[in-house]
Amino acid sequence: MSPNTPADTLITPSSSPAPGSLPTLPSGRTADTPLEVIACHIRSILKSNDIQQAHLYAQKALELTEGIDNYIEEMTSVDAVGEEIHEVVKKTMEWDWDGVYEKGQTKYRQTSNCCAGTFEAAFISTFAQSIRAKTVLEIGMFTGTTTMAVASVLPTDGKIYTLDIEPYLKEFTKPHFEKAGLDRKIEVLLGDGKESLRELSRRGVGFDMIFIDADKTGYRGYYDAIMELGLLNVGGSLLVDNTLFKGKYFDQKPNNPDPNAEALRLFNHHIKSDPRTNSIVLPIRDGVTLIVRRPASPSSTTDVVLTGLNRNAILNRLSLNSKVALVTGAGQGIGRAFAHALGEAGAAVAVVDLNLENAEKVVGELRGKGVRAIAVRADVTRKEDCENMVTQTITQWGRLDIAVNNAGINFNSPAESTPENEWDLTFNVNTKGVFLSCQAEAKHMLASSTPCSIINTASMATLLVPRPQKQAAYNASKAAVVKLTQTLGVEWADRNIRVNCISPGIVNTALIHENPALKPLVGVWLDQIPLGRLAEVTDLQAAVVYLASEASGYMTGQNVAIEGGQSVV
Numbered sequence: 380m381s382p383n384t385p386a387d388t389l390i391t392p393s394s395s396p397a398p399g400s401l402p403t404l405p406s407g408r409t410a411d412t413p414l415e416v417i418a419c420h421i422r423s424i425l426k427s428n429d430i431q432q433a434h435l436y437a438q439k440a441l442e443l444t445e446g447i448d449n450y451i452e453e454m455t456s457v458d459a460v461g462e463e464i465h466e467v468v469k470k471t472m473e474w475d476w477d478g479v480y481e482k483g484q485t486k487y488r489q490t491s492n493c494c495a496g497t498f499e500a501a502f503i504s505t506f507a508q509s510i511r512a513k514t515v516l517e518i519g520m521f522t523g524t525t526t527m528a529v530a531s532v533l534p535t536d537g538k539i540y541t542l543d544i545e546p547y548l549k550e551f552t553k554p555h556f557e558k559a560g561l562d563r564k565i566e567v568l569l570g571d572g573k574e575s576l577r578e579l580s581r582r583g584v585g586f587d588m589i590f591i592d593a594d595k596t597g598y599r600g601y602y603d604a605i606m607e608l609g610l611l612n613v614g615g616s617l618l619v620d621n622t623l624f625k626g627k628y629f630d631q632k633p634n635n636p637d638p639n640a641e642a643l644r645l646f647n648h649h650i651k652s653d654p655r656t657n658s659i660v661l662p663i664r665d666g667v668t669l670i671v672r673r674p675a676s677p678s679s680t681t682d683v684v685l686t687g688l689n690r691n692a693i694l695n696r697l698s699l700n701s702k703v704a705l706v707t708g709a710g711q712g713i714g715r716a717f718a719h720a721l722g723e724a725g726a727a728v729a730v731v732d733l734n735l736e737n738a739e740k741v742v743g744e745l746r747g748k749g750v751r752a753i754a755v756r757a758d759v760t761r762k763e764d765c766e767n768m769v770t771q772t773i774t775q776w777g778r779l780d781i782a783v784n785n786a787g788i789n790f791n792s793p794a795e796s797t798p799e800n801e802w803d804l805t806f807n808v809n810t811k812g813v814f815l816s817c818q819a820e821a822k823h824m825l826a827s828s829t830p831c832s833i834i835n836t837a838s839m840a841t842l843l844v845p846r847p848q849k850q851a852a853y854n855a856s857k858a859a860v861v862k863l864t865q866t867l868g869v870e871w872a873d874r875n876i877r878v879n880c881i882s883p884g885i886v887n888t889a890l891i892h893e894n895p896a897l898k899p900l901v902g903v904w905l906d907q908i909p910l911g912r913l914a915e916v917t918d919l920q921a922a923v924v925y926l927a928s929e930a931s932g933y934m935t936g937q938n939v940a941i942e943g944g945q946s947v948v
């Protein structure tokens with residue numbers, strides 16, 4: 380609809396409903412969409428004997444028809460489409476495609492109309508972003524508008540494979556992909572699209588999203604190959620361009636003389652009747668059909684391996700949507716990484732730390748990602764602080780499903796000279812702090828009707844004696860965390876609380892590199908670690924999500940070691 384022409388201000392003839400109301404369809408229903416309003420106007424033109432009145436209707440219908448695409452583009456935020464893409468579109472529009480063809484540089488006569496344009500590129504890339512696509516396939520690259528828009532929203536280790544039959548276009552797009560810094564995320568495969576699909580299948584690649592936008596007569600073959608070669612990942616989406624093909628679907632009688640219109644007519648029927656997929660035609664520009672695979676198993680089956688538990692695919696079972704979590708020691712390091720992981724998986728997170736400023740900083744980061752988060756100050760050696768962190772979480776969100784007791788400290792000193800207060804403080808934070816936290820959390824969780832999960836941070840030091848650093852108090856305090864985890868896991872097993880712990884290896888933190896006593900030890904540790912590197916906090920994130928989720932529902936009292944294999948050599 381034109382921005383200046385809201386439907387309720389359309390001029391209606393005297394025989395029609397009062398001004399301000401919408402025109403009525405032949406069925407008696409009020410027009411409800413811009414196309415229906417246009418149709419009403421055109422009907423009125425056809426019925427009208429008054430040329431002036433007919434002209435007025437024609438004007439309104441024209442305004443709407445011409446205005447709608449502009450309005451949609453105006454109201455669309457196309458941030459994903461960066462400067463370089465606008466450049467490419469401009470260059471594509473100005474390029475002498477006939478000249479290029481006549482010089483024999485392209486096999487086919489390309490036209491600037493082949494370019495999907497910035498709006499469609501924004502649609503396809505926003506869609507890719509919304510399904511968190513990592514590996515994408517485009518069939519029909521042309522000058523790479525959509526390719527670049529999609530590449531720009533993929534994660535840094537994501538990739539878009541794009542197919543085209545014209546070697547000239549690979550040369551055309553190369554400098555633009557490089558200038559936009561997207562070349563590492565884009566691989567161009569030249570040749571006939573169907574042969575390239577077979578090549579991708581041979582390489583074992585699977586796609587989260589596929590966009591078909593090449594030769595229209597080839598669509599059916601691309602679709603069939605995608606389905607037969609299993610190129611679309613489970614839960615993946617297939618988008619197909621031009622399925623309304625210039626509005627020629629009305630003249631799509633069998634044997635339509637326009638081979639492209641005929642191909643699209645047959646393609647649309649083929650998709651509609653394929654029992655393997657669900658599809659929806661979206662009236663976006665020249666028509667885009669969205670196709671997804673139907674669940675593989677009939678709804679009547681009770682085989683949960685076929686259906687997924689509760690009809691959830693495995694990755695959905697890791698989702699923490701609508702769960703509430705609390706993480707202690709979350710102001711930095713491992714705890715911060717845990718808070719982010721739980722938030723990314725869907726939980727609301729109470730970020731608990733002795734240092735409120737650090738906790739607030741992490742809350743700012745989480746909220747920036749769209750995660751619900753609050754900051755809570757707590758000294759876990761104090762019972763009332765532990766109770767308060769639980770109370771604050773419950774006051775905020777009314778529940779507590781997941782608690783990660785991660786706050787801990789470590790001093791290095793030879794056992795024979797470890798000061799008594801160092802021993803006490805280590806045990807107070809690392810062991811008593813975990814116990815007091817579990818106790819406060821369980822008071823709420825034991826009364827909960829839904830499953831809860833507690834995850835304590837232990838250490839690889841519970842599985843071996845780390846060398847050469849001296850840390851008797853730390854090692855003993857963490858060993859106690861494992862025993863406590865086992866004990867509580869058993870004690871609360873029949874009351875809906877699972878308790879597990881994670882034992883990280885040596886984590887690569889600034890603390891190590893800034894400490895003159897620890898820095899020289901890095902080389903020694905690396906020799907002890909089969910995987911040949913220190914742990915990063917990101918190495919620990921999947922485990923905390925797994926242990927927090929229903930996917931680990933049969934696991935309690937366990938110690939999950941993530942230490943690059945150091946404890947098994």
Ligand SMILES: C[S@@+](CC[C@H](N)C(=O)[O-])C[C@H]1O[C@@H](n2cnc3c(N)ncnc32)[C@H](O)[C@@H]1O
Pocket residue numbers: 493494495496500517518519520521522523524525526542543544545548570571572573592593594597
């Ligand atoms: C409509 S354009 C693609 C537009 C592009 N997706 C964009 O975002 O601007 C179609 C492209 O398909 C390519 N093409 C045509 N036939 C092909 C085939 N058999 N195999 C691979 N690509 C083909 C053409 O060379 C052309 O570049």
